[in-house]
Amino acid sequence: MTTRKPIKISVRELRVFQGKEEGLRGVNLAIPANQILGIIGPAGAGKTTFLRALNRLNDLSPDTHVEGETLLDGQDIYHPSFDVVALRKRVGMLFALPVALPMSIFENVVYGPRLSGVRNRKRLDEIVERSLKAAFLWDEVKDRLPMSGLRLSGGQQQRLCLARVLAMEELEVILLDEPCSGLDPISTAKIEEALTILKAKYTIILVTNNTKQAARVADDTAFFLNGEMVEYGPTGKIFTVPDDKRTNDYVTGKFG
Amino acid sequence: MKLNGEKIAKYALMTVAFSALASLLLIAVFIFKEGLPFMLKVGVKDFLLASDWDPQAGKYGIYPMIIASLYVTFGAMLIGAPLGVAGAIFLNEFVPKQVMRVVKPTIELLAGIPSVVFGFLGVMVLAPFIRTHMGGPGLSVLAAAVILGIMVLPTVISISSDAIGAVPNSYREGALALGATRWQSVYMVTIKAARSGIIASIILAMGRALGETMAVIMVAGNTVKIPHSVTDPVRTLTANIALEMANATGMAREALFATGIVLFVVIMILNGIALSVIKTKVRKK
């Protein structure tokens, strides 16, 4: 193992119940800051549930119930005194399908900052430029910012969504839920390139059903199966000499 | 601070959400408050079953009006229900989708024709026709029933047609695969599956017919009398309220509110039945 960076998110015995189903069965994980954690595993392994637990989007589903401890910088994000709105500004999320809101490209990007009370037009302009550049979309849209975000291609929309997350000035962690599953190879490459640059500033957790993607960009990789975390370690080790047979079977394509 | 605003919004919305229910209760309370003491004073039985209505003479029997409302409403259903259900079946099952897509909205659009206009046509066209061909004054049970029957058509067609449209295609295909003709599949499968929606549409239409006022005033003739033939003029419960409201005071006005109570209760029962018919259907799914 390389020199460990400080722990950003620490999860202990995290259990998520969805109705009667147990979506996560006691996950333990310490996620270091400023690197990319890849989460791999077959469909239904609990990857998305895990991600949604980290910014409490699970709260929105009425019969979901969470147990265990989830610490962000040492603070329990499920503690009643923890401000969930502030949490979501620090922990941004990119969804599997690009969801551009039906408003202009500009308004999509400044959605978060406006909620935080940024009104100054010059500052909003700066935020838009910085975020779109970081998401590798600036050159393609800089001349048509007032255009509806819905008119962009799927790959562009997903980068717009990334820019929208990056626009939040409080952002510390980026959660990505199979962000490239519907995208063309060029858009995928652009997003992956953006992520490798962004990890200098943010902690990134990338759920992917594409093991090659995890191998390409993740520093560490965790393998999930049936709501449990089977194995966690440096990406190189997980993909070459995993400890667990199930991990080996999955990364070599025997199932999944 | 933000969360405070959030709380305010939540409680404000919760309060607002009571508006419909509160209005309903307010309506019930005020109509009962005005009418119930009167009804008890006169005696519920005498009020409902006595045949003399003459407020000036202190006679408050609404029996003829109840009978009139029943006749007119059922007459309207005899016309509106078969035509409406037939229309809904035909449009859903035997006509290309494009035709359906034009005709159904057109019919629903016509639901917006004000009731006074229907009433006026009843007076100008239908009543003279009845007078010449069937005798009597023209303004009659028959005229009211026909006009109301036409007025409820959009309700019946729209709701039954939604119910028929909601029947899964696999049902029809199953029947057709067994060698049924189109009509047999409709008759044995589709109508059965859409039954509760069709019934609900008829009950709701009944409520509309019973509650309709202005059109009925114009075409029913408004004589307080138990009709002996369909060409006799009658006065319905609703017409009674509307006709005498303008001038009534004191006891006479209370009597009108008591009439309102009767109407309110019957309509609530009809709506309750229609709603529960629809609900049980939904639950079964």
Place this chain on the structure above:
Amino acid sequence: MKISPKITQAVAVTLLGAATLLTVAVLVFIIIFVLGKGLPWVDWEFLFSAPKEMGRAGGIFPTLVGTVLLPLMAIAIALPLGVGTAVYLTEYTRETRFTRILRFGTDCLAGIPSILFGLFGFIFFVITLKMGWCLLSGGLTLAIMVLPTIIRTSEEAIRSVPNSYREVSFSLGATRWETVLKVVLPNALPGIVTGVMLGIGRSIGETAAVIFTAGSALRMPMSAFDSVRTMSVHFYILAREGISNEKAYATAAVLVISVLLVNLAAYSMMHRFIARRSR
């Protein structure tokens, strides 16, 4: 003797088709008849001049104004209540016994006949609150009458807003109320407008609930506490009291056209809304 299924089918379809044709024919006849009899008497002067001799001569301008003002007032009152209710039911609560009661109340209110709204509006607004026959009494009464329509259409419109929009908004740190204001309502707007149009259409055509609450004064209303006469009420009085058949037909024609236009706008709005959603 057994009749062959083919013949049964032919008979059934013929009967059903005839019934449908009759229905459509009757409804279309009504429109054509009213317009045919009425439109020849309608001109600018009829629309924009004051009536004379109780409406026997002259135009319908004050009733036209009443027909615009009264529904607008009703909507101004019912819109915030109806949309607020819909937002609460869809965004702020799950299906519980409580929401079922609220929904039941809405459904019942929708079934109440207009004459009972008239009775209630009269005894409550006109008499008990001492507001008299006026624009405001009528507006409040009609507001209650169209409230269920607005609640239902708004609820449907709000439900059709994709959930992913809400998730994105929440994930960007929006509160529930911010999400409602910035994402939910703007996207539900066409559906809400449809409900508003249907409510206006119903208010324009309403007579029984209006005549007992807004009165029937045949002059220009100068404030919310003035009595107004809408076209429907005017038409009813012209026809019922036999004042003038010509003027009655002409008023009916204007009335029918107004209602059809408003409803047409509502339906085309709704269809465009549905088309956009399914894209």
